[in-house]
Structure formats: structure tokens, C-alpha cells
Amino acid sequence: MNSKKKIDVALVGGGIMSATLGTFLKLLKPELTIEVFERLEGTALESSNPWNNAGTGHAALCELNYMPDSKDGSLPNPAKAVAINEQFQLSRQFWSYLVENQILKSPSTFINATPHMTFVRGAKDVDYLRRRFEALKTQPLFAGIEYSEDPKQIAEWAPLLIKGRTADEPIAATRINSGTDVDFGAITNQLFEYLAKNGVAVHTASEVTDLVRDRDNSWNIKVKNTATSSTEYLNSKFVFVGAGGWALKLLQKSGIAEAKGYGTFPVGGQWLRTDNPKIVAQHKAKVYSQASVGAPPMSVPHLDTRVVNGKPSLLFGPYATANPKFLKNGSIFDLPASLRPANLIPYLAVGLTNFSLVQYLVGELLKTKSRKFQSLQEFMPSAKAEDWQLLNAGQRAQVIKKDSVKGGVLQFGTEVITARDGSISGLLGASPGASTAVHVMLQVLERSFASEFSSWKKQISKMIPSFGTKLSDDPKKAAASLASTAKTLNLN
Ligand SMILES: Cc1cc2nc3c(=O)[nH]c(=O)nc-3n(C[C@H](O)[C@H](O)[C@H](O)COP(=O)(O)OP(=O)(O)OC[C@H]3O[C@@H](n4cnc5c(N)ncnc54)[C@H](O)[C@@H]3O)c2cc1C
Incomplete structure (x- = not known):
């Protein structure tokens, strides 16, 4: 770097x-000079790493938090679940385009068909799951969803849920075959490989430590080489802060008004993992269940097939852990260092009004390894401790934002923060996460490249045929899109 x-x-x-x-920009405007700065020694080592996230292609097929129960026993509202599914279709279509154009490699290196299931116990949740199924079965993007209360049927779908189950309680499950397991790290690394081959400098061990606006609204960027401690400066017309849990820190440094009042609430995680081929061979699904009281939505337990580097494993969790770091490789001072006069009230309000969450996190923190193992046995009664190891997952950095009524609220979605002139954009939050990277980055393009965006729409539609439309409004188009992306991505 000069x-x-x-x-x-x-x-x-x-x-x-x-x-x-970066991939969107390279395809839409190849002449742009683009550079990437990553503080660690390689790309995809934080949340995007396959062992730091659950690899669920979130399409709301099985996650109950996207479709909470109605208050009066009527059918729950499917609107949010449908919207999340629409967003995931954008990713499926864009990844298909990238496979067809040899930008992403063979689909099995990053995506694998994995049925998505929801499994519940107890009369109340069985009733809710049945009504959820009734509300979704006519939705075009949920075509093929099945429901059963019969242990024999559920055992056919996922034998490990039933084997050894003695409790005499009502159970129910839904299953849908269009679900996926995604290695977001493989996608990330393959895209950076493509960018590097096409003139983009991808700097690793390069930490951006300061961002100062220049008189022409471009940005002066200070980059520290974490291996040699040397410092370099450069100037960029546009900056994207894709720094995961550290995004707030850089947005605060930039001084943009749009970042004021935001805070970050970190939630750490752990998994149980087995690679024992005899157990792995008995389960091919992602099975989500109901969250414990007070648990954040992303801490809903699930028993998942994971395929990383072509090798299947099973993962159970995540268990939330209390950890003040905003990144797995962050600092214990991340939380105190993020405090500003403008976000003190939101931080305090969230601390005071989320008592059940705080209680839940303390409870999780006090859970011994054997208590954690009991949660797995509630899912998989035949699980044996010697087959499973407890590993650390990535850090979730949830958004805290100002609220005119409550002072501050904790938000479990993602939020794009863009300066009024579009010259800097950053992403806060972690859910639905990597699955909706395409949807979220289209928002960044629209806000930060506003003058060019309308002229790009035709080209974007070639990459993402449903862009700007709703598949859920048109059953034929929805079926055609699911079928064509399944074909290109080998998901049949
Ligand atoms: C436990 C867990 C489970 C999850 N499960 C799922 C799931 O099943 N499905 C799903 O879709 N999503 C899931 N997610 C969310 C998903 O992993 C994230 O939304 C996604 O990976 C975020 O990508 P990113 O590029 O924003 O951040 P990251 O992948 O975290 O990348 C940010 C990068 O910025 C670097 N960086 C930070 N500061 C600087 C700096 N100053 N200079 C240079 N580099 C810097 C970091 O080192 C890091 O490599 C999960 C997340 C967690 C933690």
C-alpha cells in the first residue's frame, strides 16, 4: 500500500x-478500485466462519421466533416468516448466478440440502405448531411443509429425536425439504478469491484504526499492520464498515450523526459437536425448538446436520454465554469502550427492562457441562457425553438503539447505518445474519450508490430474477424459482 x-x-x-x-460492485462497476482490510490473518475467521455460526440458511422454515403465536389462539401471522423467506430467496438466486458464472465453485462446497424441522413437546406448543403449520401450508414459499404428531412418523424424519424417548407427553413436528445447511465461510473465501483474481487487493493482518472525513467527503483511513505494527494511510470515496461486532466502534470513530445513540449487546455462544460417524449417519436435518423463557431468539436450541469441507457433523446449541467482547477475537473492554453520552440512556434502559434476558444469561452462565448435556438429551434422549465436545461459537453483537418511549431497546435484527451523503455505510446486528447478506447488501448499494442504483436495476434483475418483486404473491413464480435454484445449487 502506498x-x-x-x-x-x-x-x-x-x-x-x-x-x-465487493462482488456486487465488481460485477456492476468493474472499473472501481476496491481494497479490503481484515485485521486477522485470514478472511472468514469471525462470525462468518462455519464453526462460529450454525450454518442455517434462515428462511423461517423452522425457526419459531419469526412467527410468534397469536394472543387469542387464532392462526399466527405468517408475514414476518414470509418476508425472511423472500430475503433468503435473493441469496439462493444470487448464489445460483455466481455458480453459473464460475464465481462460486461447485455448490456442495458451500450449500447442502438439509430438511428443516421444528420439534415441540407439551400440549400448548403442539397446539401452536399445528396452527403455525395451518397458516404456512398455503404459502407458496413453504410448499411441501408437513406436520405430524405421530412418534413413528417423526422417527422416520429424525430418528434421534425419538430413540429412547420414554416421557408420555404430546409431541409434534413439522418438516420441509427445501431447507439448507450453508457454509458461509466457504462462500466468503470463494468470493474474496474471485475479487483478488480480479484486481481487488485483499489485505489481511490490516486493522482499520481510524476514519476521518476529508473536505470533499471522502474518508482518510488509518490502517495498522497487526503483524509489524506499521501504520499506513489511504483515502477512499466510499467506506463499508463490515466489521461485525466492531462495526459500532468504527462508526463511532467516523463521527457520523447517524451512528449516535446506538450500542451493542454481546451474547457469546457454545455448541456441543459430534463427528462420530455412527451418530451423524442417523440425523439429516436442522431441528429447531421452542426458546426457554427470557432466551434471546437466536439462542433457541437446535440439533443440526453441518457439512463443512464435505464432512458431516452434528451440532447442538447454541448455549448463550455472558461475555463482554464484541468479537470472538475482541477485547473485554469492548463494552465499556463503546459507552458515549448519546448511548448511555439506551444502554441503561436495556439493562433495566430486559430482566428476563439478564436472568436467562446468568442461568446459562451457571450451567455446568452436565446441565448443558441434559438440554441435548431433552432433544436426543440417547445422547452419550463421551461422543460430544463443548466448543465456543462466535460472538453475537445485538443492536441497542434509542427508543422515544422506553429510552432504549434491544433489537434482534440487523440495521444498516448510512451517513446522509452515502459515503459511509456500516452494518450492526447479527440476525437473520449471513443468510440475508444479499438482501442487506442491496440496501447498502441503494443508499450509498443512490445515483447509479436505478441504472443497475436491470443488471441486478439478471442476477436475481425476483429482485423488486414478491415471489409469495405468485405461486407459479415461487415454485419456478425454488426449482431452478434447487437445480443449479444441487439441492434436489
Ligand atoms: C453463534 C452464532 C450463530 C449464527 N448462526 C447463523 C445461522 O445459522 N445462519 C445465519 O445466516 N447467520 C448466523 N449467524 C450470523 C452470521 O454469522 C453473521 O450475521 C455474519 O457472519 C456476519 O458477517 P459479517 O461479515 O458482518 O461479520 P464477520 O464475519 O464477523 O466479519 C467481520 C470481520 O471484520 C473484521 N474486523 C473487525 N474490525 C476490524 C477493523 N477495525 N479492521 C479490519 N478488520 C476488522 C473481523 O476480524 C471480522 O473478520 C450466527 C452468528 C453467531 C455468532
């Missing part, structure tokens, strides 16, 4: 968000 080099686009962070945005 000092004060001038570039068009600086992507801070080597995760799936920067990789997706």
Missing part, C-alpha cells in the same frame, strides 16, 4: 457482508 493512495471503495472486514458487497 501512503495516501486514493481508492474508490474500502471494505473494512473480511466477512460475508464485505465479500458480498
Whole structure:
């Protein structure tokens, strides 16, 4: 890097968000000079790494938090679940385009067909799951969803849920075959490989430590080489802060008004994992269940097939852990260092009004390994401790934001923060996460490249045929899109 080099686009962070945005920009405007800065020694080592996230292609097929129960026993509202599914279809279509154009490699290196199931116990949740099924079965993007209360049928779908189950209680499950397991790390690394081959400099061990706006609204960027501690400066017309849990820190440094009042609530995680081929061979599904009282939505337990580097394993969790770091490789001072006069009230309000969450996190923290193992046995009664190891997952950095009524609220979605002039954008939050990287990066393009975006729409529609429309409004189009992406991505 030359000092004060001038570039068009600086992507801070080597995760799936920067990789997706960089790929869009390379395809839409190849002449842009783009550079990537990642503080760690490689790309996809934080949340986008396959062992740091659950690899669920979130399409709301099985996650109950996207479709909470109605208050009066009527059919729950499917609107949010349908919207999440629509967003995932954008990813399926874009990844299909990238496979067809040899930008992503063979689909099995990053996506695998894995039925998505929901499994519940007890009369109340059985009733809810039945009504959820009734509300979804006519939705075009949920075509093929099945429901059963019969242990024999559920055992056919997922034998490990039933084997050894003695409790005499009502159970129910739904299953849908269009679900996926995704290696978001593989997608990230393959996209950065493509970018590097096409003139994008991907700098690793390069931490962006400061961002200062120049008089022409471009950004002066300070980059520290974490291996040599040397520092370099460059100037970029546009900056994307794809720094995961550290995005708030850089947005605060930039001084943009739009980032004021935001905070970050970190939730750590752990999994139980088995690679024992005899057990792995008995389960091919992602099975989600109901969250414990007070649990954040992303801490809903699930028993998952994971395929990483072509090798299947089973993962159970996540168990939430209390950890003040905003990144797995972050600092214990991340939380105190993020405090500002503008976000003190939101932080305090969230601390005071989320008592059940705080209680839940303390409870999780006090759980011994054997208590954690009991949660797995509630799912898989035949599980034996010697087959499973407890591993650390990635850090979730949830958004805390101002609220005119409550002072501050904890938000479990993602939020794009963009300066009024569009010259800097950053992403806060972690859910639905990597699955919706395409949807979220389209928002960044629309806000930060506003003058060019309308002229790009035709090209974007070639990459993502349903862009700007709703598949759920048109059963034929929904079926055609699911079938064609399944064919290209080998998901049949
Ligand atoms: C436990 C867990 C389970 C999850 N499960 C799922 C799931 O099943 N499905 C799903 O879709 N999503 C899931 N997610 C969310 C998903 O992993 C994230 O939303 C996604 O990976 C975020 O990508 P990113 O590029 O924003 O961040 P990251 O992948 O975290 O990348 C950010 C990068 O920025 C770098 N960085 C930070 N600061 C700087 C700096 N100053 N200079 C240079 N580099 C910097 C970091 O080192 C890091 O590599 C899960 C997350 C967690 C933690």
C-alpha cells in the first residue's frame, strides 16, 4: 500500500457482508478500485466462519421466533416468516448466478440440502405448531411443509429425536425439504478469491484504526499492520464498515450523526459437536425448538446436520454465554469502550427492562457441562457425553438503539447505518445474519450508490430474477424459482 493512495471503495472486514458487497460492485462497476482490510490473518475467521455460526440458511422454515403465536389462539401471522423467506430467496438466486458464472465453485462446497424441522413437546406448543403449520401450508414459499404428531412418523424424519424417548407427553413436528445447511465461510473465501483474481487487493493482518472525513467527503483511513505494527494511510470515496461486532466502534470513530445513540449487546455462544460417524449417519436435518423463557431468539436450541469441507457433523446449541467482547477475537473492554453520552440512556434502559434476558444469561452462565448435556438429551434422549465436545461459537453483537418511549431497546435484527451523503455505510446486528447478506447488501448499494442504483436495476434483475418483486404473491413464480435454484445449487 502506498501512503495516501486514493481508492474508490474500502471494505473494512473480511466477512460475508464485505465479500458480498465487493462482488456486487465488481460485477456492476468493474472499473472501481476496491481494497479490503481484515485485521486477522485470514478472511472468514469471525462470525462468518462455519464453526462460529450454525450454518442455517434462515428462511423461517423452522425457526419459531419469526412467527410468534397469536394472543387469542387464532392462526399466527405468517408475514414476518414470509418476508425472511423472500430475503433468503435473493441469496439462493444470487448464489445460483455466481455458480453459473464460475464465481462460486461447485455448490456442495458451500450449500447442502438439509430438511428443516421444528420439534415441540407439551400440549400448548403442539397446539401452536399445528396452527403455525395451518397458516404456512398455503404459502407458496413453504410448499411441501408437513406436520405430524405421530412418534413413528417423526422417527422416520429424525430418528434421534425419538430413540429412547420414554416421557408420555404430546409431541409434534413439522418438516420441509427445501431447507439448507450453508457454509458461509466457504462462500466468503470463494468470493474474496474471485475479487483478488480480479484486481481487488485483499489485505489481511490490516486493522482499520481510524476514519476521518476529508473536505470533499471522502474518508482518510488509518490502517495498522497487526503483524509489524506499521501504520499506513489511504483515502477512499466510499467506506463499508463490515466489521461485525466492531462495526459500532468504527462508526463511532467516523463521527457520523447517524451512528449516535446506538450500542451493542454481546451474547457469546457454545455448541456441543459430534463427528462420530455412527451418530451423524442417523440425523439429516436442522431441528429447531421452542426458546426457554427470557432466551434471546437466536439462542433457541437446535440439533443440526453441518457439512463443512464435505464432512458431516452434528451440532447442538447454541448455549448463550455472558461475555463482554464484541468479537470472538475482541477485547473485554469492548463494552465499556463503546459507552458515549448519546448511548448511555439506551444502554441503561436495556439493562433495566430486559430482566428476563439478564436472568436467562446468568442461568446459562451457571450451567455446568452436565446441565448443558441434559438440554441435548431433552432433544436426543440417547445422547452419550463421551461422543460430544463443548466448543465456543462466535460472538453475537445485538443492536441497542434509542427508543422515544422506553429510552432504549434491544433489537434482534440487523440495521444498516448510512451517513446522509452515502459515503459511509456500516452494518450492526447479527440476525437473520449471513443468510440475508444479499438482501442487506442491496440496501447498502441503494443508499450509498443512490445515483447509479436505478441504472443497475436491470443488471441486478439478471442476477436475481425476483429482485423488486414478491415471489409469495405468485405461486407459479415461487415454485419456478425454488426449482431452478434447487437445480443449479444441487439441492434436489
Ligand atoms: C453463534 C452464532 C450463530 C449464527 N448462526 C447463523 C445461522 O445459522 N445462519 C445465519 O445466516 N447467520 C448466523 N449467524 C450470523 C452470521 O454469522 C453473521 O450475521 C455474519 O457472519 C456476519 O458477517 P459479517 O461479515 O458482518 O461479520 P464477520 O464475519 O464477523 O466479519 C467481520 C470481520 O471484520 C473484521 N474486523 C473487525 N474490525 C476490524 C477493523 N477495525 N479492521 C479490519 N478488520 C476488522 C473481523 O476480524 C471480522 O473478520 C450466527 C452468528 C453467531 C455468532
